[in-house]
Amino acid sequence: MRSASLRFIPLVVALLFGASAVQAQVGSTTDIIMGKVLAPDSTPVVGARIEVTSNETGITRRKETNERGEFSILFPDGGGAYRLRASYIGYAPYEVAVQRQADEDRLIVTVRLSRNPQVLQTVTVRGTNDRGAQDRPTAGSVERNLSAAQLDRLPVDKGDLAEVATLVPGVIGTAGTDSTPAAFSIAGQPTNQNQITLDGLSFGSGSVPAEAVRATRVITSTYDVGRGQFTGGQVASTTRGGTNNVQGVVSYALRDPDLEFVDSSSATFGQKYQQNSLNLGAGGPIVRDVAFVFGAVSLSRRTNPLSSLLAADPATLARLGASQDSVGRFLTRLASIGVAPTLPGIPDDRLADQASALVRVDYSLGEAHTLTLRGDWRGQAQDATRISALGVPSTGGNLRTTGGGVMSESAAL
Numbered sequence: 001m002r003s004a005s006l007r008f009i010p011l012v013v014a015l016l017f018g019a020s021a022v023q024a025q026v027g028s029t030t031d032i033i034m035g036k037v038l039a040p041d042s043t044p045v046v047g048a049r050i051e052v053t054s055n056e057t058g059i060t061r062r063k064e065t066n067e068r069g070e071f072s073i074l075f076p077d078g079g080g081a082y083r084l085r086a087s088y089i090g091y092a093p094y095e096v097a098v099q100r101q102a103d104e105d106r107l108i109v110t111v112r113l114s115r116n117p118q119v120l121q122t123v124t125v126r127g128t129n130d131r132g133a134q135d136r137p138t139a140g141s142v143e144r145n146l147s148a149a150q151l152d153r154l155p156v157d158k159g160d161l162a163e164v165a166t167l168v169p170g171v172i173g174t175a176g177t178d179s180t181p182a183a184f185s186i187a188g189q190p191t192n193q194n195q196i197t198l199d200g201l202s203f204g205s206g207s208v209p210a211e212a213v214r215a216t217r218v219i220t221s222t223y224d225v226g227r228g229q230f231t232g233g234q235v236a237s238t239t240r241g242g243t244n245n246v247q248g249v250v251s252y253a254l255r256d257p258d259l260e261f262v263d264s265s266s267a268t269f270g271q272k273y274q275q276n277s278l279n280l281g282a283g284g285p286i287v288r289d290v291a292f293v294f295g296a297v298s299l300s301r302r303t304n305p306l307s308s309l310l311a312a313d314p315a316t317l318a319r320l321g322a323s324q325d326s327v328g329r330f331l332t333r334l335a336s337i338g339v340a341p342t343l344p345g346i347p348d349d350r351l352a353d354q355a356s357a358l359v360r361v362d363y364s365l366g367e368a369h370t371l372t373l374r375g376d377w378r379g380q381a382q383d384a385t386r387i388s389a390l391g392v393p394s395t396g397g398n399l400r401t402t403g404g405g406v407m408s409e410s411a412a413l
Helices: 002-006 009-021 147-152 162-165 265-271 314-320 322-335
Strands: 030-038 049-054 060-064 070-076 081-087 094-099 106-111 143-147 171-174 183-186 195-196 213-220 235-240 248-256 275-286 292-305 349-366 369-385 398-411
Touching: 030 081, 030 171, 030 265, 049 070, 060 070, 070 369, 070 398, 081 106, 094 106, 147 213, 162 183, 162 213, 162 235, 314 322
Parallel strands: 030 106, 195 235
Antiparallel strands: 030 070, 049 060, 049 081, 081 094, 143 213, 171 183, 213 235, 248 275, 275 292, 292 349, 349 369, 369 398
16 A cells, blocks of 8 residues: 555656646736726825626636735636726726737736716727737738637537648648548648647647637747747647636537548548547536636547458559459468458448547636646547558457546746
8 A cells, every 4th residue: 555655656746846837838828917096196096906807707806906006917718808897985986898909918907096976988908919910821920829719610620639730821731540640740840840739738649629629829930939849830729717607518520421522433442431529518616716627528439441452343453553463363372371361350340439538627826826737538449450451451450549647737927
């Protein structure tokens, strides 16, 4: 029992050091609302109550101004749109909309309180929109932001980060095989020179549950000194967190082979397949305004005909550069030495099952400090794999893979 407990010590140490190590990487979805509260004579108001509510998550954070009338409130994954309310005894309440316009992480607001009760005109704070054009694919763009709402309107799996990357100009996708995942190439670089990050940390797998994706950024330039560890491209994705609103979503997608157009004489070799995908996501508060949880699960099954020499007709063999006579002599030779070209346990179809799950917990440690814990798991099972079009079914086998990880990160003002 003692040796078993000692094995958990490195994991605990890694989680504690991981929280401080990634502190500098948080910021792509973190907003800081800061400013000053002034009286009508421009003197600072000390002790004014500030309430900021995220329009997207419904989370409210509160703070009082200091001796200089200043305040600052941290919002990880706030969504960029807020309602700010300021109140102080003897002054009329003040309310204003705060909106992030570009990539600025600090939203500055100056509040001027009035002694006479009156309805104040809405004030919209806009930052300098120097990088707004990068949200559209234009010549010379070095990165593009893709929100979950945008990806929902496209015929792609937003949880497949390699597939999402191919939506950006200059990115070339490489098709996967029965034993290798799909990848992408940028500027002619090998696919292993790309980097995929999730919530600011390197992510070994290229897929996450679809409903767990909050936003994805594809970077096609390596000249930014704020980034590194890749010479091709980078896919930086962030996950959803729980909010004060209890939420859930279920989606199902079917790829029907009857709707695909391939050569009917050789459908087995035409990449024609059927795929069923089921995605679930749910989240909500553990303690309102303090602790939140969100989880997502994705399940998929893909079935396509098994491509091998036994399924090829003369026209298909001609396209593959093989002769019907040569194939016949090869199969006869196998029989003469006692090697069966196929076995009873080998199916007629190649079956691939994939599953992934992710759970994220966010906890507010104070007015300017938050902690995020995330765990993920993924598994894959493939039958009749590694059978090539110029091989026989008995050369294949089955593949089972599984993996996962844990992450902790903190954000502090």
